[in-house]
Amino acid sequence: MQIKQILKLLQKIIPNNLLYLLQDIHSKILFRWILLKGSEPTAFNNKSAMVFSPHQDDETFGCGGMIALKREHGVPVTVAFLTDGQGSHGPDSQIKEKIVHIRKQEAVKALEILGVETSKIHFLEKPDGTLQDLQKEQREQTIQQLAELIKFSQPEEIYVPHRKDCHKDHEATYELVKEAIAQVGIKVELLQYPIWLLWRAPLFIMLKLHDIAAAYRLSIESVQHKKSKAIASYCSQLEGLPRGFVKRFLGSYEIFFKVE
């Protein structure tokens, strides 16, 4: 039986509350280990940035502090959302119809708090949950769209979800953006932000060390209040997320993994 199958089985037999508690403890230990032993400090820099976010909230959870720091110093930051975010509420939900619009509004609000102008926000509106299964033609078209955005913005840094972020859309975002960068042929620093990695990764010891190598911690203490406020604007999402999961993003550091 593979690890993923074992995890699925465990999820079926362990009650949700207990599972969240275990994940909370596990992610807390992993996060602390990376902060204290497994990362190097990095300071704020003036490089222009582009953040690719699979859903409306990942950019704020993963990079909200970095975005606010850069914007306070007048550094250009562009944010692109790949999916329409429709998958966060089940088919029976009353707000299912409106959720795409609601999440868009929440994203604009969160990014306004972090200092990003509306003109620097792009919504690609691919169907939520499909990024890994795009047909060849759709895939190429998506890469083309991403490449055009990169070409237009000419960022010095690009932020993507971790390549093993334990979520299909997140891992696909990493791959699609990487291919778009290659297509543009631009020289850019690629940084991965963890969202689900620390929460869902199967047990610390099973996570291969090279997956969490080249980690950097950025102090976001001076803009922590802005990030918390931006996270709070994602009302439609916060009720569905485990408390411990959200808490992990409210601290005074953000972690990034450099792609060498």
Ligand SMILES: [Zn+2]
């Ligand atoms: Zn997401």
